[in-house]
Structure formats: structure tokens, C-alpha cells
Amino acid sequence: MAMSKTSSQFSAGRTRLIKDRAARFGVTLGGGLVLIALLLIFFYLLYVVLPIFKSASIEEGERYAIPGSQAETILLGMEARAEVGYRVTADGRFTFFHLRTLDSERQGGEVLLESNLANTAADVTAVARASQATGDYAVGFDDGSALVIRPEFQITYPNDVRSIEPSLTKPYGEEPVVIDPQGAAIKHLAFERDGDSMMFAALTADNRIVVNRLTGRQNMMTRRFTWSSQGAEIPVRGAVGELLLTPNLRQLMVQVNGSGDQRVHIFNLQDMNDISESQIISTDGSRGAITSLALLAGESSLMIGHDSGYISQWFEVSGDGERQFQPIRSFNLEAPVADIVPEQYRRSFYAVAATGEVGIYHTTSQRELFKGSPAGVAIEQVAVGPRANYLAGISDGELHIMVLNNEHPEVSWSGIWGQVWYENYDEPGYTWQSTSGSDSFEPKFSLVPISFGTIKAAFYAMLIAVPIGLAAAVYTAYFMTPALRKVVKPTIEIMEALPTVILGFLAGLWLAPLIENQLPGFIAFMLLLPLSILLAAFAWHLMPKNIRNKVTDGRAAMLLIPVVLLVGWGSFAMSSTLELWFFEGDTRGYLTNTLGIDFDQRNALIVGIAMGFAVIPTIFSIAEDAVFSVPKHLSSGSLALGATDWQTLTRVVLLTASPGIFSAVMMGLGRAVGETMIVLMATGNTPIMDWNIFEGMRTLSANIAVEMPESEVGSTHYRILFLAAFVLFVFTFAFNTVAEFVRQRLREKYSSM
């Protein structure tokens, strides 16, 4: 019979076997997918987050002979897309050129447009950049005059190809303005415009500081400006170096190199007739001579570079009733600082060393992003693209165009988790403020306040959920009659299924106003409830035995429902009376004015209650299982030895179930930490750091929900939000894994009992 197997049967068997193998393979793969999904989430989040901690890098691009005039380069710059560059040379020529090779017709280094700056034969001796978005420059001549120029770029699309057409305009008149009436050459120049005023500050060749304020009126018809000028001369001792003006035209900073002391004088220019010195910053002589000054984007930070390579940041901090410049933080280039070039929008700056090295730094995050010779070239002079994606450096008669990768300088590990001293703040602190209307805003990415908010919300939620959840679990598992347990357990567990958006909505729109109006009642309820339960228990204890035997301890929960309802109703009904007695009829006002406690309508108490109720079923369910699965012979043994129910519970059952209970609390904590909708709806979402139960908070999850839809893909803000999600992921991963391990061990322990 065995021999009668035909080959077709064999092949059928083989197909079945192959099918079986295929199924095994497919199912194993499917099982592995779960692991892959988790790893994918982890690594994808990490993949998005990691670039924010990357340093800057510089790649070599093109190089070509400096286009245009062969005279010394006074100014080097480029437009936003880094396609067109421009130069001002000492002989008064202005040159536009192709910065990069775009196609065969547009070769890098090719001159696009060349012109004389002014009709004079004067040489250009100084240049100053204005901070306004229009990109104005002022150039100073050797005859004591200055001219404002504006490189403009018009984008056109001939034949569907984008091309940029540069032009040089002189927005405030064709002719140079006389800055120094004595006609001395301008050595250093500062220029700013604010509204209808503009101001020049110049250091002349004979070491005088001349300040000139021009107030202009534009003729409506001819669109020409007429300027009325107001000049002043500021006396200084010592050799003057660079000058800086603030864009509000109120302060002039002057670098003075004395013998042995290095100073920056700050002058108040608000009244041109009475220019006063408001502060002298003197720096330590050991740092070497001051070699460079610069104002960072936003124009409130002053950067001072020294001969020793030391670069310090200063900004105004109020103290003793006036605002004074204070040293905030410092960087070290480790080579003499020749020039400091600030970035246009961010708090990054580029320090050029006399040795040809370049350092890239960011002040807020206090990061050194790059240091060294970019692409191995010793740089003499550098220009940074407005979008900080290209560098142009002059080295040995050639222009080097370099690609700059510096996407996320604003963030550092210490900036996220440590105290940071932000501009216009009086002290270092933890602040989350990711966006603002203005371009030159300093973003404040500290995850500390929102992590604190997460912990605060979870803490108050656990404060409510842990006692109620655990006590209910213990009672249900250990005391309750089986019939009742069958109903009660699923009822409480169904709470877990309630959408949190509904809990959040009720908390925000129903509970928050209710508690605000009835706070005394609520406090009374919290105090009276345990008392009245004890009282009810005692009253029951005094009842005749035959009644008591009808309702055992196993049904006490049912018996207490009317008690709880009554106490609740009573407390809230007398809330107004209590308010009149204890809180002068206005609890909120009393809290704020008399006790000095701030009160928000949507506060941590509301979140605690709402999220507590969301967490109770999680804790209840796991803890109940743990207590219920404690082997019966343990508790029976204890009872047989004469212990009371309560003694058995606390000394035997709870101890045995403690890992399960711990696991329940961890799971609950995990849920409370990650919950989004309740905190989003039941708090004011203000990122403050205060344990006050009557104030709100902002949590990591709510922060993501609020800000993620508005963040630009790939921006630092976007990545920081991913970091917040990553932190949440790791938090909950840790809680859940620990809880799971504990539960596994518990299971093994019981299976041996």
C-alpha cells in the first residue's frame, strides 16, 4: 500500500510543504513587522532630530580671479540666492558679477555690470552696512564725504529661465553727502537709517569722530530728497578704531585703543546738541587689543573681537534703574580676530582670523560650529550670503566661492536643557518661545518649561488617579462580591475607551468654570468625602447585626454611592455660603489678593481631575488583575492564622501583588505623560514653570499639537518638535518596558506558586 503513492501525490505533498514553508516565512515576517514598526518610529524620529546637532561644514566650490577692478576690495557681498555678487573697490568702482556658474552662458566671475560710484575722483576709504532689509550701504570717500548706495536685484523670466538683473541705485540722492566739513578722509564709517532720519558716524584720518544726522523730506512730485543736516564732533582720547551705530540712531559705539587699556565707549545720541557718554566698556588687557566690533542680527548684541582670539558678546541688561551693556558669553577663535561678519537673520557670526582661518559661532546656543581654514584656503576677507548658504572669500587675489552647510546653529544640548541668557532678558532662564512676527527674532528653544509642564500635569493627575485607582482595584479584587465585580470592573474599564477629546472638552468648558465658581464647595467636598465615608462606615457598624449581615463589606461600594452623591451635592450647594464666610464672597479675588496665589480658570487642578479620570481605568485594570491573581491559598492561610481581612490585605496580598501594582502605576504614568487632548483643552497652554495648582502649564504633547501644523518642514523649529516627540517616545518607552519586565517577573513568580 505504501508503495502506491503516485508521483502526483508526491508533488501535491510537495506543494503543500512549500505552501507551509511560505506561510511560516510570511507569518514570521509579519510578526517581525511589529518590531520593525517600532524601530522605524524610533529611527525616523532620530533621523529628523539629529541634523540639529550637526556642526557646520564648508565645501569648496568655484574659484576665479577677482572680477572687476584690480584695486583693493572695500566691500564684498552677494544677493539672497547667491547667484550674483558685488564688489566696491578703493578706486570707486562698483562691480556686479556672476557669483556661481549656473549654465554655459553664466560663468562664475563674469562681470555683469560695472560703474563708477560717484562723479568725483575720490577714493573709497570706508564702507558701512545698514541693518535695514533694503540692504543699503554707505561708502566713505577720502574727501570726507559719503554716499548711500543700494544694490538691487530684479528677477525676470525670459524664456522661462529665471535670471537676475542687478542695478545700482542711490536711494537718497546721487551726490555724496559731506560728513566732515574739514574734508579729511574717512577711515571708518557707520551708517543707519530710521524712518525719515539717517545718521553717519565717521572717524577721519586725523582721528576725529564726526557724527551727522540728516533729517529728510521727500518731494512728492520729483521724489527727490531734501536733507537738513545736523552735525557734531565727539572728542575722544586715544586711537579710535571701529564705529557702530544702533538702528534706532540712539547709540554710537566707538572702539578706542589706549595704551594698555582697551575700551568701547557708548555714546547717547538722542540729543545731538548734548551727546553724552553713557557707558565705557573696558576689557581685560590680557585679552589683547580690541580688533573688531560687530552688531549681531537684531542689533542688540555687541560682539567684541580681540587680538588674542577672544570674542565676547555684550548686550544691555537693566539693573539699578538703567540699562547697561554686560558681558554675556564668550568664544575663542585662538587666533587674532581680524573681522567679525554677522549673519543677516540668525544670531550666527563668522570670525575671520588674521591667519586666514574662519570660525563660525552661534551666540544663543553658544556653539562653535566650525573652526579652521575653509576648504584649506587662508581667507583674507569674507562675505556671507543672506541665507547663509554660501561664503565668498578673498584669498591671494582669487575669489573662492564655498558652499556653507549651517542649517541649525540655534540649537545645542545645553541650550535645550540648560539656562540660556537671551537678548533683552535680565538673567539667564528657561524659555520656550518658538516664533514671533519679526525676522530678527531670537528663537528660544528650551524644552525645560514644557517638560516641566508635562511632569506637573502628570503629577497632579497621578495624585488623583493613584489613590482612587489603587484603592478601587484592591476593593474590587479582594472584597467585592463576585457578582458585583462582574458589573463594576467592565464599567470602570469602559472609561478607558472614552475619547480623551470628550474628557478635555468637559474639563475645559464644564468643569473649569464650575470649579472656578464653586471652589469652596470643591475644597469642602475633598475634605468632607473621606470623613463622611468613615462616618457612614461607623454608622453601619452601629447598626443591628441582622441588617448588617444582609449587606456585607462586599457591597459597601453600592451603599456608599448615595453617601458620595449626597456629600457632593451638599458641598456644592453650600459653596456660596462658604465663600461668604471664608473668602469674602469672592474666592478668586481672595486667592489672588490676600494669599498671592495666581488663579487661571484652566489650571493644573482641572487637568489633574480630568486626566486623573483618564488614567484611573489604566491603573485600576492592571492593579486589579494583579491583586486578583494573588493565589487564594496565601490569603486563606493568613486568615486561618487569625489575621483580619485588612491585615491579610496589607501584609500578604498587597506585598505579593506589589510588582503588579508598580507596573500599573508606571503604565498610568506613561499614559498621563503622553496625553494630548485633555491638556490641550483644559489648560491655558502657557509655558510657565510653577508648581501652583491653580495655574496652567504647557506639556510636550500639547506643544506639538499646537505648533506642529505651523512649523516649516525641515526648519529648526520642526526638528525641535520632533525632538519633543522623541523625548516623549523615550519617556514612555522606559516606563512601559520597566512595567512590562516587572509584570513578566510577577507572572513567572506566580506560576511557580
Added chain:
Amino acid sequence: MNNWFKSGSPWIWMTAGSVSVALIAVLGLVALIAWRGLSFFWPADIYEFHFSDTERQTIIGEIYEREQIPVTRLSDAGADVSQIEGEFVTRYLVKIGNRELVPLDFTWILEPDVVSMDTPKDLVVLERARNGNFYGYLHDVLENGESVISSGDDIKVELRERMARALELRNEAEAISKGPIARINYELEQLRLDRRRLQLDNSYTEAAEAEIQAQEEALRAEYREIEQGLFAVRAESERDGVIMIDMRGEEVRMSMNMVLNATWANDMNLLQKWGYFFSQIGKFLTEDPRESNTEGGVFPAIFGTVFMVLLMSVIVTPFGVIAAIYLHEYAGKNSVTKLIRIAVINLAGVPSIVYGVFGLGFFVYMVGGTLDQIFYPESLPNPTFGTPGVLWSALTLAILTLPVVIVSTEEGLSRIPSAVREGSLALGATKAETIWRIILPMASPAIMTGLILAVARAAGEVAPLMLVGVVKSAPALPVDGNFPYLHLDRKFMHLGFHIYDVGFQSPNVEAARPLVYATSFLLITVIVGLNLTAIGVRNRLREKFRALEH
């Protein structure tokens, strides 16, 4: 007393008290939402308040809330309290509607100020397509601006007839603009994309151009024709009008096509009130929202929720079941299995917003962005799949609910006695055949349970959806009559998000609050219903296998 404390009985009672609190919380919550949600549909009495201060104008409206406040708070706020006796005073929040005529459609009234509160039988509430409810007296019914009837009992009948006519025309107009006009716009957009696609392929010839132009021309001609019809219907619907007298005693004229419903709430008997109640519920479930979601129904949100959840079920079921089969039937006792179990537990515990962030970054921008570049280059830079949509929402929630399906299926598998497996294997079936023919059919109720629980979870989840596809108001449903009928790239509305949006983002939260309660009640009914079903299925399954074991 001391003995009693020593016995531990008080502490037992304290734990019992926790159970009571938890029970009251659950049941109270559901009851509160049910009460507030359902009372939204009940026809409320309309009151006419007359004041002791004769200068003060009469107020007509529904009482929204009553509360007791201490007199001191009033006096602190600067009110004159000399006339009020006692420490507390009743305050009413009254909805007075007539939004276009008054600055605020809610007002507070102090009880002592009121001389009389009447419920005149001829007070009428008009539900309107714009500006919310109108409260007042019916004065005149107009046709082409001429009075048709202005008194007598027949005026109600006349109003109802003309209202029904206007409503029908209104619906007709809406059907035209949602039907043919939407289709033509869609087809025109497709033609634009066709042209762009040809251009990108460098195969845009004059013949192709001519063909596309001809089609466009035909569509535009059709459009003009339909538009004429639409204008005619609209003009026709504006024929009738109504004049009302509002609480200021002034005549207010409005077009009949603005009036959706007229209710003489004070003149209804109990049966009529129940009828009204159910018809309002019906409208709530089937109509589109109006007035930026604060009025009307929630149909698109129901549709969006159901559609997304169905899509998610299709994705999550096979993966969840396969993973469960692996864990229970194939996996050995090794570290990989342990890792997978930890992965399942963690997937269940990771906060939902993290899934949202992952879905947004990975599915929407990475996968969706790539799909767009490969398959939809013609519509770039407008993203097709590279933007939040219903497909990505379903995928994100599928990962989120995967552990639910796995855990439930695995539990079902573990309840199947091993004798069944061994019997099948002994009869010569391979493992795959055993699972496919024997185990899976037996476990199907457990799979069903898992799926129901997953659906319940997904239906209530909001946070991740806010990032990956939900919007407050979607212009079109993800399913319509235009090829390819299913539009998985579209954004959708969701009941949970509707609650958040209307409750917290709408300009008139007070007016929208009843609607939020009603939506919450709907959502809670669905979710609790699903959960109870799942529990029921699971219990039946347990009973069945208990019988098998003995």
C-alpha cells in the same frame, strides 16, 4: 471605636468609597453628556421677559442656564443691589438669537428685575440658514413683496407650505452646485493636469492642445448652461418672504429661502415635542454643518470618521492577525520573541501624538512627497499625496491600533484548546493548513473583538489626526461621483476633531456648546456601543471554548 479602627474596617470602607467615586464618575459623565446632548434637540420654551424698569426693552429668548450668585459679587461688579433682598439672586442666561440685529445673541437677566415671564403660544423660532435662530412673532407672509396673509390660524399653514417650497428649491440649487457644477470643475482641473503632464513629457503637440481645448470649451459651455439653471432656481426660491416682529417690536423682513424651519415651541403638545425631538436628531445626523460648524448637522464628520476607520480596518486587520499568529503559533521562546512582545507593549503605550508626528514626517512628507514626484509631477508644486489626507490618517491609526488587534487575537488563539491543533496535525494537515482551516475560523470572533476595539479607539483618537489629515471643514467628501470615486488624498472631517474645533476654536463658543454636547453624545454612544459589542463577543467566545474544554 478603637477596636473598630483596629479591625481595619474603616479602611475597607475607604477603598469601597473609591469604587463608588469611580463609578459615579463614569456614569455621571455619560449621564451628563447624554442629558446635555439630548436636551439640545428638545424644543425649549420661549420666554418673554418684561421688566420692572419700564424703559427697559422686552426680551424674548430661551433660558440657557440658571444660577444662584451671591449679591456681594454683583455689588462688587458695580451693579445696583439696593432693591435685592437676601444673600443670593437667580440669574438667567438667555439666548435671544437675532444675531444680525443685536450685538450679542446671549444676555444675562437678574430675576428681581423681571416683572413677568410669559410663554405666549404664538411666539415662534425660525431656524435660519444664516445668522442663527430668530425669535419673534409671525406678522406677515409675502409673495413677490406683497402680503399674502397676515392673520388668522391659516398663516401657520401658509408659512409652512411656502417654507417647504423654498426649502425644496434651495435643496435643488444645492444639488446642482454640488453635483454637475462640482463635476465640471473637477474635470476642468483634470484637463489642466493632462496638459501639464503632456508638457512635462515633451509630447504636447498641437493636436493634443486642440483636443484639450475643445474639451474645455465643451465643459465651459455646459457650465454656463447649468449655471443659468442654477440662477433660475435661486431666483425662484427668493420669491416668498416673511415679516416678523422681533422683541424690540420692529418689523423684520427676510427672504423665505433663509428660513429652514419654524417652530411654535410653546404651542406644542408632548407628542409634537417628541416628533420635533426625533426630527431634529435626524437632521443632526444627515445635514451639513452651517455657520462655520456651529449649527446644522455633522454628516460630513460622521462620514469622514466612518470612512477613515474602515480604511484603517482594512490595513490593520491582516497585519495584526499575522503578528498574533506569529507570536502564538510560530514564535519560539527566544529573545527575538521577547523583543517583539516588548515592541507590542510599547506600541500600545507610545503617546498618540508621537504617532501623529511620525505619520506627518514619514508618511506625509517622505512617502507622500516621493509619490508626488513619481506619479503626480504635473500637479506640483501643489501636493497630491504630500499633504495630510485620509490615507495617511488611516495608516497612522493602523499602527496605533495594531497592538489592540494583536493582543485581542492572541487571547483568542490562546483560548483554542491545543487538542484541536494536535488533532488536525495528527490527521496529516500541515501547520499552515491547520491555522487557515481550523484555528483562524475558530479565532474569528476574537479577531472581530480586536477589530471592534481598534475601531473604537480610532474613532475617538484626535491628537494624531490633527497632524495627518483632519480639517475643520472639508470642501468635498473622500468619496464622490468623479473618477476614481475614492479620493484617498483628500482631507476629511472627524467627530472628535469637530468637538475640539467647535468647542474651542469657534468664534461663538456659547452658542455652539449644545452642539458640542450633542456631538460628544453621538461619539460616546458609538464608542461605548462598540466596546460593549466587543465585550459581548468576547464573553460569548469564552463561554464557547469553556464548553469545548469539558
